[in-house]
Amino acid sequence: MTNEQFLVWLQDPAAVRMVLVEALVHVAGVEVTRYLASRPFLTGPADVPANTLYEPLIVGGIGLSEQVSLTAEASLSSGDIELSNVDGELDGWLGEVWVNRTIRAWVGDPSWPRGQFQPIFNGVIADIDSASRDSVNIKLRDKLQRLNTPLTEQLLGGVTANKGALLPLLFGEGHNLAPLLTDPALQEYQFHAGQVEPGAEVRTNGKPREVDFYPERGAFRFRDAVGTGAVTVSAHGDSAGGYSNRIGPLVQRIVTGYGKASTRFTAEDLDAANFAIFDAAHSQPVGLSVTDRTNVLVACQQLAASVGAQLILSRAGLLRLIQLRLPGVGTPTMYITPEHMRERTLRPVARQEVLAAVKIGFCRNYIVQPDLQTSLPVEHKSLYSSEWLTETATDEVVRVTYRLDTEPVQIDTCLLRRVDAATEAARRLALGRAPRTIYEFDGEPEMLLLELGQDVTITYPRFGLEQGVPAVVVSLGPDWITGRCTVGVMV
DSSP: OOHHHHHHHHTTTTTTOEEEEEEEEEEEEEEEEEEEEEEEEETTTTTSTTTOOEEOOEEEEEEEEEEETOOOOOOOOEEEEEOOTTSSSGGGGSSSSSOOOOEEEEEEOTTTTGGGGGEEEEEEEEEEEETTTTTEEEEEEEGGGGGGGGGGOOOSSSSSSTTTBOOEEEEEEEEEEEOOOEEETTTTTOOOSBBBOOOHHHHTEEEEEEEETTTTTEEEEEEHHHHHHHHEEEEBOOOSSSSSSHHHHHHHHHHHSSOOTTTTTGGGGHHHHHHHHHHHHOOBBBBEEEEEEHHHHHHHHHHHHHHEEEEETTTTTOEOOOOOTTTTTOOSSSOOOGBBOOTOOEEEEEOOOOEEEEEEEEEEBOOOOOOOSSSSSSHEEEEEHHHHHEEEEEOHHHHHHHTTSOOOEEOSSSSHHHHHHHHHHHHHHHHSSSSSEEEEEOGGGGGGGOTTOOOOOOOOTTTTTTEEEEEEEEEEEEEEETTTEEEEEOO
């Protein structure tokens, strides 16, 4: 079924809509699949799954909430499925294990074969509970919940003082890192638990030292006595499957290669086209060193947020990277007019704070050394004495007009170059120098096909929208049974 055919069906007032759900649950030591629906549905012998009854227990469809963070922070979409339990037959389900099991949902017409139903959710069960004596509720989280697991739990082990320390990880480039002493007898240090790009600069007390380098395990050994002063290393990190210092490839590597093996994403969980487009647009070199129990989602979001981007999922459950852009920068893919809205439902719901300045922290110095007593040039000592280099973009007209302070809160990033930090500061200032209003409206069926981050043009006979203004979709609340969708746009 094409998108055009699906849209025609969504717009048909005579269409009969229903939702199918497949939920995994742990029952008496066995993983089983529960087949649920909003009305009776039996698959045919040629369907997958074949000859399967979807029990008509769902009341009112599926309540879902999708949104992008306006501050480029990781955010999990959520939802709820209410099941009828008037006769108490589902009471026993509350004693089963539903937490962190996969759940998928589709929408379609009762007359369709199973294969024509369209995916609307692919995620994780947060839990099951009961909102009343007559219902059971399945609480939903999107698949990003699977990334809420530590990057690594690999400890050094052995008998040294550092035996309980996590082995460090390095993605992209890292400057002046604190490597882990792994073997005092051999004077061996490690900065990444795995294969890295050859070449590293090791220093003690700020002065370069000669070492033997072991790129297959991200380690080095001093050729002579370590001496006094902090041991630091500047290096290129993880290169398993090929080295990269760009955001897109690093996120892909982390979500498929780190965290618990049982919850990692695979290539089939990624929107390959989206990643390719994002990588082509964002080639800025970045670096992230991890020495604690940072989880996969947080690490990936740190990388993405360096350019104001974030991780989201498509309704089919594919991972995407999107950057919240200035309205009007992208080409609008839909023109929204009053005919796409339920009457008198468009309303302003939020207004963003105006910014007169943006300060970006970049090229992190992981070991601050303010009092180096060496023969290093003064400018080098200055670099080692601060944790961050910074770049600030300021709009004096905005500062005066809005009577704002131009000393902004620093936004720390994984960027490495000043030119990229300056570009990002200017981009964020352009987004924040003017008031941005979030409008919501209850949309007609065609709004169900909108996606987060999509560029649109919105026209409405109020709020200064009369001539049509560019906007970006920032929130969606689809109701697939009624064929309505609550839409939030930023203008």
